[in-house]
Amino acid sequence: MDNEYVYSLTFGMDKFMVGIYVGIAASKNLFNISNRICATKKVNESNMRGEMNEYMLYLPLYDGVTELKIGVDEKAEMKQPQIESPVTDRPVICYGTSITQGGCARRPGMVYTNILSRMLNREVVNLGFSGYGHLEYEIVALMTLRNPSVIVMDFIPNVSAAMLRERFD
Numbered sequence: 001m002d003n004e005y006v007y008s009l010t011f012g013m014d015k016f017m018v019g020i021y022v023g024i025a026a027s028k029n030l031f032n033i034s035n036r037i038c039a040t041k042k043v044n045e046s047n048m049r050g051e052m053n054e055y056m057l058y059l060p061l062y063d064g065v066t067e068l069k070i071g072v073d074e075k076a077e078m079k080q081p082q083i084e085s086p087v088t089d090r091p092v093i094c095y096g097t098s099i100t101q102g103g104c105a106r107r108p109g110m111v112y113t114n115i116l117s118r119m120l121n122r123e124v125v126n127l128g129f130s131g132y133g134h135l136e137y138e139i140v141a142l143m144t145l146r147n148p149s150v151i152v153m154d155f156i157p158n159v160s161a162a163m164l165r166e167r168f169d
Helices: 003-011 112-120 137-146 161-168
Strands: 013-017 020-027 037-039 055-058 087-096 122-128 150-154
Touching (some): 122 137
Antiparallel strands (some): 020 037
16 A cells, blocks of 8 residues: 555545445645645446435544535535434434544544444444543533433543542442
């Protein structure tokens, strides 16, 4: 693999159409993250047949996005999604470490919380904190404010037995 491809896997964006992976976008310049993001793969237009398609764009895991431009054919029509996807009431909330954050994923769409969201068609709130996830009381209190359907706790890799005793005593 060339360096730009590896870089795009970690810092690029993923695009899905109705749950099907359709491509990545990556920075043109490895050393200047602020450069424009360009599509490295596009949807086969012959498969579009002039029908409306809905897309989900997963933004970079470790690189902030300050500007995003999406080019479309001048005859194309853009509308609000016709269905609520993913469903946003009673989300799944995942709390944890860098693994939850996406530190081990090769692409943004492959973070386990994003996979889970597509599988369940439900919003999954990712509260993964690289180097942290120590079962902080303040974060635990905030998790219940969205009335979640389920809370996944994956903090064990970053806490010691002493921290667990302190938190649960």
